[in-house]
Amino acid sequence: MTKPRVAIFDFACCEGCQLQIVNLEEEILDLIGTVDVVEWREAMSEQSHDYDIAIIEGSITRLEDEKRIEIIRSRAKILIALGACATIGGVNKLKNNFSITDVKSCVYGKHADMPHLDTYYTKAIDEIVPVDFKVHGCPINGREFAAIVRALLLGKKPFVPDYPVCVECKALENVCRWEYNEPCLGPIIRAGCEAKCPSAGYRCFGCRGYVDHPNVDAAREVIDKYGLSLDDLRTRMVLFGSKQGPTL
C-alpha cells in the first residue's frame, strides 16, 4: 500500500494547533511512519502540489485566501479543518462584531489601506469549500487528532463526540461550575477535550463549537434560575460563538 500524501497549510491563526501535532511526542514518529508528509511549513522546507489529504489550520480573512483554499480543495481528496480557527472561525470571528473599517483602522492605524492588509470578515473553512472532517478545539486535542488520522487511514468514519462537554466533565467528577453560579457553556458545546477547563476550575467558553442541536432556548430560560442575566451568558459566548450558529 502506498502511503497517503499529506500536506498541512496554515491561514489566519496562531499555529498553536500545528504545535499540538509536533508535541505528540510518543506518537509523532508513528504518524510520520504511516503517512508521507509532502508539505508542512512549520516543520519542513519542501513544497508540493501533489497530495491526497490536506490539513487546513486557520480561518479565511482575505479574498486571496479564498482563492488559495479553493485550489487546495481541488487538489485534495480529503480536506480536514484543524482547530477552532478552521472549524468555526475561532477567536478571529470576534472581529465580525464590528465594522471592517473600524477594525482595520484600530489594528493597522494609518496603514489600514495597504493592499496586503486587505482583510474582510472572518470565515470558517466550510463557509468557502466543503470540509470532510473537523478536528475541533482551540487548540486541538493531540490524541483526538491522532485517532481521527488512524480512522481515516483505515477508511473508517472517525469518532467525534456529538454530545456536550458535560458528559466528560461529569465522568471526571468535577463539581459543576453552575453550582458556584458561574455560567458554563458546557451543556451546548461539543465534547472531546476531556472537559479541560472545568477540570481546571474554569468554565467552558466554547472553543469546540456547538453540538449539532444545541438547546439554546433552554440556556435562555435556565439562566434565570441562577439569578444571572442573558448578558452574563452572551459575554461568555462571544469569544468562540460570535456570528456563528444559533445565538442568544
Next chain:
Amino acid sequence: MSVSKLNKQQFGQFVDAILAAGRKVVGVVAKNDRFVFNTLKSAKDLRLDYDVTILSPRKYVLPQVEPLLTFEVGGDAKSVKQNEPMILLGIHPYDLIAINQMDELFSEGEYDTHYMDRRKNITLVACDVAKASKNVFASSMETAVADKGYDILITDIGDAYLLDAATEKGQALMAYAKGAAAATAEDLKKRNAIQEANKTGLNKHKLNCKPSYLPKLMETAYNHPVWEEKARLCYSCGSCNQVCPTCYCFDVQDRVNWDLKTGTRVRCWDGCLLENFATVAGNHNFRKDRSARFRHRLYRKAKYVPEKIGGQIACVGCGRCVTACTADIANPVTVYNRLMEERTIG
C-alpha cells in the same frame, strides 16, 4: 452471624491493617467540598461521615471504559478481563441496592462474564447514612437502609462502629479487626434507632405514592404533557445518566493502534438522554425528540427495569440527578408526583 464493635481507633487500625496486607481498597474520600469514591491510601482519608458522592460506586462495578478484548484485523481476538479483587468501602444502602439490582440485570438472560467475574472479586462494605445530602429521597424509595446484599455493614453509633459481617467474604475480612468486642443489646438498640430515623429522615423530596405503585402509574402516562413540558429545557447532556447508580447502558467501540492492524475493543458508559443514543445502522434515530428520550429514562426507572427484576424500582432515591441537572428538570419525584395528581390525563 454476630455483630462486632470496634472503637474509632480500632476501626482505623482495622482499615490500615487491610491496606498493609496489600489489599486494594476503594473508599469514600473528600474532593474539595464534595466526596468521591477513590483508591484509599490510609484510614485517615476515609470519610464515612459523607453525605453523597459525586458519582456512585458503579464506576468500579461497571468501569467507565472497560477493555473487552484485543484483536488483530483478520486475525484472532483475545478476551481481556478487568477483575482485580477490591474492597468497596463505605457504600450507602441506596447505592448498595443499586449494585444488587445491577447484579441481577447482568446475570439474568445473557450472563455477562466480564461484569460477573469482576463483581465476584469485589467485597461490598456498606455503611448506614450518617448525614443526609441536599437532594436525597431514599426514604421515599424504601432504600434508606439495607438488610441484605452487603458483605459487611458498618454503623457509626457515636463512640464506636458496629460491623455486621453477613457473608463469608465479610467474615474473612474481619480477621483484620483486632480487639473487636461483641455488640451489646444497648449497642444494637442504638443502631436500630439510627436505621429507623433514616427510614423517614432521608427525604428531601417526598414521593406521593408507594414506590411499588409506580409501574402501574406509568401504564397510563405515556402521552402526558409533562414529558414535552420538561424536555423543552433539556440539554441532552446526559448528566442525569452519568451520575445515576442504576444506569447501566454502554456503547462498544474499537480503538485501533498505529500499526493499523491491532487494537482493543472497549465498552464505555452511554446515556439514554444523549442525542444519538438510539441511533442505529443507517443513521436512523428512533428516539429523535428530546421529550421521547426524557420520558424513556423515567419509564426505565419506574417500569421497564422493574419488569425485569421482580418489581424493584430502578430509582434508589440518591438524588444525584437532581443536583447534576443544570436545567433543574431531572428530579424523578417531581415528575411522578405530577403524574399522580393528574392520573386521568394522558
